Amino acid sequence: MKWIFLAGLLVFTPLLTMFLRNNRQHLPKAAFALGLLPFIETRLNISAQPYGWPGWQGYVKGIDISLTDAVAVAMIVAGASIKTPLRIKLAFLFFVAVFVISTMAADAKIPSLFYGWQILRCLLVYYAVSRAATADREVPLNLLTGLITGLSIQAVVVVQQHFSGTVQAGGWFGHQNLLGMATHFIVYPAFAAFLGGYYVRRTALCVVAAFVVAWAGGSRATIGLMCVGLFATMVLSCWHRTSSRKMAVAGAGALGIALAVPILIAAIDRRSEVAREHSNDERDTMKAAASMIVADYPLGIGANRFVAVANVGGYYPRAGVTWTSAAAPVHNTYYLIAAEMGVLGVVAYATMLAALLSVAVGTLRMLSPGFEAEYAAGLVVVVLAVAVHSYVEWITMLYPIHAFLAMSVGTMVALRSRATAKKRPPKSVQSAMSHPQPTPAAT
Template structure:
């Protein structure tokens, strides 16, 4: 059956290319699927492993998904440019750092599998950025994000009713699901702040709140709250409108409605305070192991190899990581320690500037044109990036496939909006320059006429 799945997913590429080429009316639905697939394709088995290998890494093989096939089909039917997109250089630099880590590993496939996963995320980034530049493209991406958040909200509700006080959603763990929801909830709320009155977007925001509340992940709740507060404050700072005030009010009501559910989950977790002490102690042990690994291997040990090296070379044991499958098979709960250990200096000097520049450029375009509603949309994605970057001080899940897709989608929305804003600014400047030149020509004396 595995090979049947591989054939079906690969055949989806030419089939989708022809389908979208001959039926332009289907393209908006394809755009919406970009927003939905990252949160459902794993549970629905809409993917195929081209090459599988065992091991303790967070990536288990070379995977190709229906979302990848869909993005290839969309780009095959669209004129697109990569060179004019922001973030491309730093995104590719990070991928190169992952590829260079292959040189530090005895095997090829473990590090390359993460590079392959990032290349697929880069494909999604290019596709979303291209779609957003089209008329109505952003709307359909947002529809997909809304349905994805609504589905997560429904699944986590069903799980809570079944007795799971930390509902994991469709992504297998509440920390992963919670962080992925940053990239749906905040951009959708930003669209509402920008003036949209879509009830579907509001339902998506509600679904995101419910998902995070029922997951009861301390980090996801806290950093979503931080991103939400920054989004509302900065959006009002750039421009106050009646629609924004109304959106803030509705958001407050949604938070109030979700608060009892969230507190119920947190209360059960807080009932055993000694557990938190043990968890924090274990986090420190993981970070100690990663720091020692980085000190011994400044160029890294190879992507996707932290757990293997930590166990086989004694780093976990010397750092005092608890002996047990749940601990020894886990990864250091800090993206930046993980990057240092696996990718070394090359990873740190590419990932950190990549995230920092994405956030800085997003904030710049947020306030460059206060009357452009796209500034609010860029702000929503920027706040999601910032929340993810800060939460990654306590989580490693950025390296998971679903997170890479969600990150790439938000980054693509930002890139597409920024390109359109640049083009329109350039067009306005050209129009003003032409008008100024024409005015000077009208008021200048004719040749041969004395001043």
């Protein structure tokens, strides 16, 4: 069956590419599909592996190819050229270089190569969004609408799961922490647009859906970060542009968050105190095991290999990790990267986040008041939320989160490019400045 699917993609991809290339006005529709596809693919498993290890304990189990890849390739070809900021290029190349070094030092290299393939897939998503958004200014809005649609569907799903007896509903993603982190990439740009008065119905729906997802999931990190992130979005949005309407909406939003806090705390309390304490203890023992691995392998054990090495190498048993958690990586992206890609890996990851934050803040400062500026304010908070959430979760390394981040970065770079183009003089003016006409001689 997978070969039929792959053959279908081989036919579908060039057809879609030619269609979008000849009909660029449909790029926003492709962007909507790109935003919605991670949700659909997770639910229906619309992907195939030409080569894979289904039983592998890592977070990437093979060379995946999906419909998202096909849409991304078509959008890249149909889009317009764009320059990625140098600091993002350098930070990304640093991360890739560290990945290569850790892979070369690893005993088993194939699992790490699986993660390398995931990086390439996310690079496709980044270029798809950035190039398409450069070609058509409606792409960011339609991408956000696709993401909002996916999150709104999840809100309905988690409510059904909750009333069916699920203590912590994870929607189509299967786990509340994964769905909770995915929410960050959607709710902050939507809330910023809502504050600015842009596309109020769909953005208000997104905020409500995000709260429903957080309530049904009961994830402590998701709930805490979402409340703080929404407040930070209000601050950034008002800092960039203040109006009486925005201040009134922001005040009402702050009141709404405050009123929702007791409900969200009650959602956290659905888990017993014993279960929460056990979770904290397990996280500590996992970090202890990761620290042992870092001490023994300063260059890393190779990406996508933590669980195998932690168990086979005896690190989990020595650290006291129970058998119920032995199949999961350390619940901390920084520790996970340190173990898999060495100390340099953590430096590279932190450098990349710092570069993204710097570009996001710079983009916000460059943009004139409007929907794009509100979107940029939300993207600043997205990067901050990812950096903080990474400290308590490993799921940042999963493909859906990588893909959502690639979409955010692609949008950010396109908005920055557009703001730069507005400030640049027209080519005719540049030419006149470079080649001034001689002054006529006085008669």
